[in-house]
Amino acid sequence: MPLTICQKCFITIIMAGCLTTQSQAATKDNFLARNAQDIIELCTVSPTDPLYTEAIHFCHGYLVGVYQYQQDFYSSPELSPLVCPPNPKPSRNQTIANYVGWMKAHPEYLKERAVDTVMKYLIEKFPCKE
DSSP states (O other): OOOOOOSOOOOGHHHHHHTSSSBBBOOGGGGOSSHHHHHHHHTTTTTTTOOOOHHHHHHHHHHHHHHHHHHHHHTTSSOOOOOOOOOOOOOOHHHHHHHHHHHOOOOGTTSSHHHHHHHHHHHHOOOOOO
8 A cells, every 4th residue: 555645735844854863955966866875865954955845855756656666566466565554554754754763773774775775664664464
């Protein structure tokens, strides 16, 4: 099941970065998403940063995209899902804030591919019960 996409005003998006870590400055290179650190820097950008709007939207789009892709991929009957969120699902903003906090606790993953760290987080936090 896909994460609930927030249809409300984007004012609440600031929560994703500010809940768990200090704000960062974004650079244009962060948008290359070379590793998890780039995504974390975009997700934690300061609201006063000139790239704030683009950074927060990229952060949310990237992370929701990873989740949606894995959910669609594992929806095939011959595959077992890797991620099984609870019902009710946590909000998108809360899940992203929790991922940022999890990455802060796991700085050893910052140079890994962002998609890999997102999946590590999701599998750890929302494992499927057999």
